[in-house]
Amino acid sequence: MSSSKDRPKLADKMEFPPEIEGPNIYPLSWVSKTLKMEEIWQASQREFWDPQKLSWETFDPSRYSWEERESIAYWWTILSVFDASAPPVFAAALIKTYEAHEEDPVRRCFFSVTRDEQNHEQFCGMAITKLLEHSDPLTYIPKTDIGLRLQKNTRWLYYNGSRYWTGYKNAVPKYSLAVLFSSFLMGEIAAATIFQQMAKNSTELVFQEAFKNIGRDEGRHMAICMSLMERDYPKLCLEDRAIITKQIRAGYLFLSAVLFEPPMEFWDLPKDFIANQREGEEISRAAGFGIPTYDAKKENWKSAMLNLKGVLDKYDIPFPAIPEVGISGQEVLDIDLDDIIPVF
Ligand SMILES: [Fe+2]
Ligand SMILES: [Fe+2]
Helix, strand or coil: CCCCCCCCHHHHHCCCCCCCCCCCCCCCCCHHHHCHHHHHHHHHHHHCCCHHCCCCHHCHHHHHHHHHHHHHHHHHHHHHHHHCCHHHHHHHHHHHHCCEEEEEEEEHHHHHHHHHHHHHHHHHHHHHHHHCCCCCCCCCCCCHHHHHHHHHHHHHHHHHHHHHHHHHHHHHHHHHHHHHHHHHHHHHHHHHHHHHHHHCCCHHHHHHHHHHHHHHHHHHHHHHHHHHHHHHHHCCCCCHHHHHHHHHCCCCCHHHHCCCCCCCCCCCCCHHHHHHHHHHHHHHHHHCCCCCCHHHHHHHHHHHHHHHHHHHHHHHCCCCHHHCCCECCCCCCCCCHHHHHCCC
């Protein structure tokens, strides 16, 4: 390591400094061209909410049985496996917008997504802590048989989720923001859909409020991805188009775990996983917590995919086959958790 004392002083030799070797993270410029991004940023300022200020005083977990509490907490735990990965994921994307000297409103929009996702994670944590009277679902000691089986599910989901971060970290410097958006968009479309449904079907006031707020945030995140696609996709190269097709298929497999059911060929999970999860969901639904049924989930997931297909068709990006929900397209094989980008 050389100290600053050894470094030759250039300022003695030349009037202006040499070209800076990139990527230089400091943009020192505030260009604003994409008007839509400015509008979305302003909406994010207006719509900011504080998870601690929701109607928690109306929420009394002791009204529920322990089976119900553990089952509802399990749903928030599944969500956390995805939503708790979002703050670091978007923080990395935010850094990339600085390195790439993206427009000022684009940097601000990514900042707002990072902040929103932190809120979503906070809410998950508060819901779980109140339901379980314990601050994490992994070291919690279950009180019922279903609670015990759902905790085993949690451990496996958490293990699978941990593999994804290394892949994502490798992907961020490798791909352009344009490629990253398509994966983000997938998560945002899916998230916006599920939260609207959950808000409609949940009886607990504080959950209704959270679902409404989170759903609105996700809708904004979706709009951010769409306006960046509008800006960048017309000039997308062929190679990037192929990567996007593959990433969409990967996104389907990854996000199915929270929006539908985890595909067993992709997720490393025990045989009784789905049966336990269905049982927990049934208990939650009966307690007034609005998890959609298998058929409703499938219908939603399919319409979210078709939505996305509509967007990609506009830019001539081939859509992957998703036979699980009856969508035909280009067949994509060999997908592993280690090489996917999708985020929630
Ligand atoms: Fe989120
Ligand atoms: Fe999001």
